[in-house]
Amino acid sequence: MEGADPASFAGGPFDVRAVVAGILSGAHSGLLLDALPWGNFPHGDEARKAVHLLRIGDNPARRATDVLGGLCANDSRAAAALAVPFLIPIATDAHHSHHAAALTVLAGPARARHFGVASRDALLLHRTDPGRHAPDDYDDYGVEVTGYPAGWSVAAARAAITAEAPVLLPLLKDPDPAIRIDAAYALATAADLDHTVRTALAARFATEHDAMVRAAVLLAAAETTRAHAHPPTVRWLRERWQDRTETPEVRLAAAVGWLCLTDEPAPEDLHQTIDTLATDERAHALDALPWMNAAAGSGEPGLRRCIRCMLHCEEPEPSDDPWAFSL
Incomplete structure (x- = not known):
């Protein structure tokens, strides 16, 4: 060609x-x-x-x-x-x-x-x-x-x-959490015109106990919603990052997903949630999620990159060049 x-x-x-x-x-x-x-x-x-x-x-x-x-x-x-x-x-x-x-x-x-890629307009596009x-x-x-x-x-x-979404959906119930995460990542790319995938993700979230899998399911739901608009899911994601009873992994994933689904300015309580929960240790741990792993770059964990690109876009791109210096 x-x-x-x-x-x-x-x-x-x-x-x-x-x-x-x-x-x-x-x-x-x-x-x-x-x-x-x-x-x-x-x-x-x-x-x-x-x-x-x-x-x-x-x-x-x-x-x-x-x-x-x-x-x-x-x-x-x-x-x-x-x-x-x-x-x-x-x-x-x-x-x-x-x-x-x-x-x-x-x-x-x-x-x-x-x-x-970690910006609000492109991460889940x-x-x-x-x-x-x-x-x-x-x-x-x-x-x-x-x-x-x-x-x-x-x-x-x-x-x-x-x-092949019908044969992939049962993997959301696999005994291995890593399989459940990767299944959510794959299913999030399906054309979900009949909302089968979104319904299955919501059902999985309701019964899932593993914090990292729950975070993955939220990001998958957000990605599906980015392709097929669904205002109730946007509200649901906001409720998840506002819910203090949820695990930090879930609240952070919900915050990222919500930011990708709305043009609203990030409210103060979202900034507070991220500032409190997004520790360096947790940012590195969340690279276990394929969305965050893909978003990472220049030695910057995916979550940190998302926070910088989505909330602090004026900050410069970090460099992993050991010889880099500023005048």
């Missing part, structure tokens, strides 16, 4: 949305992993090999997840998006040795340019409509470092997660 108008490839074999749609419709049912046009997408062969390693389950998963996660971190996620339909069956198979690893990297392709093949769809997110339309990658990954 280098040097060509991406719109001219819409709906064809170089459009990852179209290829994933074919998988989801059953057009490629029964075909082997190698039968798909991985080579049409940047780093496609690397992604194919990574999926193969995760599928066979006999090798350490770290190498495969590093490849898929690295593609997203380096803003080259088209091939990783093509991997999503193959990752979901692994992630939802509790007996598969790499199911947790597959779930960890499942949602990365469904978010564009989210690493180091979704713009691309899954499955839409409009010629200008790629304009939503611009292009990746390879020149591939970023919006196409995001739409393809989100379409796959949306189609």
